[in-house]
Amino acid sequence: MLVLGISHATAPLDLLERLSETERPLDDLIRDITAVDGFDAAVVVSTCNRLEIYAEARPDASGDALRELVTRHADLEPGALDSHLYTHQADDAVRHLFAVASGLDSVVVGEDQILGQVKQGLDRSQQLERSGKVLDRAVQTALRVGRRARNETGLNEAGRSLATAGLGFFERQVGSLTGRTALVIGAGSMAGVVVAALRRSGLSRVHLANRTPEKAQRLAATADGDGFGLDDIPRLLTEVDVVVGATAATGRVVPVGTVEAAMAERAGRPLFVLDLAMPHNIAPEAAALPGVTFVDLQRIAEEGEGDEISAASVVAAQEIVAKEVGSFSAGLRLAGATPILTAMRNAAAEATEAELSRLARRLNDIDESTHQEISRSVRRIVDKILHQPTVRVRELAASSDGARYLDALGELFVPGAPGAHRPPDKTKVEAIA
Template sequence: MSLITIGVNHKTAPVSVREKVVFAPEQMSDALRDLARLPGLDEAAILSTCNRTELYCSVHDPRHEAELVRWLGEYHHLDGGALRPFIYEFSDTEAVRHAIRVASGLDSLVIGEPQILGQLKTAYSAAAAQGTLGKLLRRLFQHAFAVAKHVRTDTAIGSSAVSVAFAAVTLARQIFGDIGEQRALLIGAGETIELVARHLRGVGIRELTVANRTPERAEALAREFEARAITLSDIGQVLHEADIVIASTASPVPILGKGAVERAIRQRRRKPVFMVDLAVPRDIESEVGELNDVYLYTVDDLQEVVAQNLASRQEAATEAESIVDVQTEHFMGWLRAQDAVELIRGYRDRAERARQDVLAKARRQLGQGRPPEEVLEFLAETLTNKLTHEPTTSLHQAARDGRTELIGAACELLKLPRLLNDKPKP
């Protein structure tokens, strides 16, 4: 059995590719069931965020990677060959290391950002609910979660408020200077938008409006941050008021089109507007960026801002990588031990059968009136002979054949001194 991870992320694929392989929340159950039906696949989980889509699988054949790439392409109606240049693949040790690094925020656009751990836990819960997790992936995810907590507790990797949301707000401050005079429209009400709202309030934004498909969620967020709540259908009526627009929804199609933004710009009398699209697939049509007086950025455009925030985390990341190395080996030790489970179970079952056989004979002898001392002697001697006969016969033959490696292994397994051509000197 092998572990395989395949995927695309912000390092290997542009947003135009990543948005084509995103699994929307409502697709996840169907996708997991479909993936689990692949021949030779035992377990599966899917992680899908704005910056990455990854398949975590336990398979019989480590060469299964090509089949997983084919499935990913077909599920999204894409040519697997066209997708292949953007795909990365990890197996066994490297797959374990990758999962731990992802959970710890070491593979994120912003090193150490905490959102990915929650997203990985969501992926774990979805797979568990669909019954596509088994012993191997369940143990891997739980181990990754524990190591991520260890990393955040024992290093300074999460000591500063750095995230894609924070990077967006940082860029807005660089553009406007005094952000306290600006109005912001936030489209969506998920975790990313909540972080954006928190950061904007932290730097003194003048006014916040939250637009969401579900009014209840928008209202809950609005109450927390003293904002105004509207539905997505109301955006056209208030868009001209916004100096800053930041969008992050799970919509499969754009929320803001070029025409709506053009009308808002005319109402603003050409006053510039700053837009950040943090969604994948994109919430704002790319053509909006062609308009005068509109400054549109996507998650990929935040790289430079993000880079400025990474310096303080590099030392902590180095410490974290050391923890990851140690914990990867710990998991691989557990995984290797699983190969011996059946062997150990078989050996113990044979010993148990020998015990039961000899015990039954001893009981019959007691029933026949033999003295208990004789029966105990019979039981001990017979059981010892049954347990040692085959190993000692094999060791004797190994010695005759000169198989010193087998003798050495037996000494290590049975905790015996090396007696063959290796007698300790008096």
């Protein structure tokens, strides 16, 4: 397995926005990837903070082709992403996937939304019939590992969503939000998370604005608020204390002029802006306006305090990931041993049957019961001889050097095979790094 990705850890916010703003569907990117020679299956995980491709890659796969596809998908000039892309292969790829699903690679460590986003990536590839056995197994295992890391460590209690992290950021700067009112832009799944976080923070009322006011009203009713259309935003900005951008709109929903006009009518009352959207729902230029406290994903990543996630919880989650990677990789190597063991046993069985047939022709005067007893004895001897090598092959295959042993055994019992048990040739993809 090969991973090619770009995330908040390697790229600035404006570049990640370009990846989110592209009009090219992810379905097309997945089809393009699997159309490249050497890439048999692909899963794309796309969030506001990352775009990652997980691919089943043959040894002759071209990493350059994959990099060019991502660059074209973002409508960027050739080479624009080179210094921001990262790659992982084999065990490192599995380790990265498990860490991502566990929330260990998120802006807010331990956040829960990434689990659903990883599952969406797998579901998309399966619907397009562009996934594969290894990827299916890897992602399904990653989802289980992610849940385990949260449930068995303090990560589940300490790790919080981006909405909670942003509100916590406000509270550390301006004090409690209890009794204040808020406006949430959007009415989708992210908006639902935001509303829940706002209610836990003690806000007295939460309004929602959405392209479909009826949808906004249904969600707003759960927080003693009202639903509005997008045209009502300028007026609402003069009334509420907190505004949160949480819609997937590709353009600015609230331009800087709208915020500036609202501040002129607020008579000095501050406005707290939390923009969790990618690209921004609210013009980031509003951060320069007097009385506006503006927090976005970039600021959370750079200045946030990690929500007091304990180091012990992170270490414990990392240990779970490490053990699960070992088990998963050993299982893959063990699966690679199966065709070799089958070939070894088939070769022994063919030799046994050929020798028994030759013996039957030479000793044609023995009765059938004697012949059957001789045949059973010979087969038992062969089985006993093969038992210890079979056990040992499985042990060696599961070890960290398993691929090397399987290569040698493959040459002995499956000469000329394509070598599906062999790991990808690192020289074929190192140009991406």
